[in-house]
Amino acid sequence: MSLDYFSPQSSSSSAEAQSTPVGTPADGGEGQLISMSTMFYPRAQLDALPPDLVVVSADEVFFYVHLHILSYASVNNFGQLLPIDTKPAARAESLHILKVLEHSVKVNVLLHIIYGISCAQYSPTFETVVGSVDVMKKYGIPVERYGDSGAPLFSLLLSHAPVHPIEAYAVAAGSGLEDLAIAISPHLLSYDMAQLSDELALRMGAVYLRRLVALHDDRMDVLRKLILSPPQPHSQDGSSAVAYCDNAAALRAWAQAAEELAWEARPGMPNLLFARLDESADCIRRHFSR
Incomplete structure (x- = not known):
């Protein structure tokens, strides 16, 4: 197959280039039209050497890349698909062609990752x-x-962690990306571990699953210690400020509410302390906050 070098046509708008990795079809020689990547095209100058490899996606989008960059990136010669000769091709007619089974959107992200381009x-x-x-x-x-x-x-x-926290954590954990898993973990503070699927648990692995469980357990332990320790009430000095209720009644109500909250507390659960107290709790709140 003979291929000539063609850059994206000037009629393509910048908005089109941003919304899709595919540019306007170009003449591929011998009357053929090809869909070409707007980032990985023949004159993109992504490397000191010109492209010598064309990756063709399943939907027939052409990505002009460099054989030595893909060879360096892969430990299995790109699934044993790359040619053994990694010398740069000198002419367009000798471009290596690599057809893959993946759609262009995945190939586009993959190549951006390899080249270190956002x-x-x-x-x-x-x-x-x-x-x-x-x-x-x-x-x-x-x-x-x-x-x-x-x-x-x-x-x-x-960037996807706020919407897909547990899934993003599983991908990071399963790939050994510890710094990324740590950065994602704050988005999991309200995650209900009972909803964790076997598939995600297997993907993240035992080590990171244990870390996630420990994160939730430690937070619950700290919460229980905090709420089971009643605040110090103000001393009763005979002033009208203590007319709401006496300290003993307030402490009993606090202990009852704190015990209930400690038993039912779950990650992401709102503060139930005052929500579960009756009118006497309103008295407690005023008493302890004076």
Whole structure:
């Protein structure tokens, strides 16, 4: 197959380039039209050398990349798909062609991660990012090498953590990205562990599952210690300020409410202390807050 070098046509608007990784179809030679990536095109100058490898996605989008970069990124020669000769191709006619089974949106995210380029402008969905991580493992690309703080993969997964906290944590944990898992964990403080599926538990692994359980257990222990220790009431000096109720009644009501809250407390549960108290608790609240 003969391919010529073509850059994206000037008629493509910047808005189109930001919304999709695919540019306007270009003449691929011999009357063929090809869909070309707006980032990985022949004259993109992403490396000192010109592209010598074309990755063709399942939906036939062309990505012009560099054989030596993909060879370095992969520990299994990109699933044994890359040619053994990694010398840069000198002419367009000798470009290596690599057809993959993945859709262009996943290939686009994958290549951005490998090249260390942010793809936030494409707003990839969480499912696309997770799928790209799975593709990395398939093609022998160590995820931990590309998951450092500030790297595109780190930023992508962290950006989805507010909406998909447990799923993002599982991906980070299953990939050995400790810093990312730690950064995601604050979004899990209100997560109900009873909702954790076997699939996610297996993906994150025993070590990070134990850390997550310990995080919730430790927080509950601290909460129980705090609420089971009643606050110190003000001394009764005969003034009208103590007309609400005496200290003994207040402490009994506090102990009852605190015991109930300590028993029912769960991650993410709102403060039930005053919500579960009756009118006498309103008296306690005023008494202890004076």
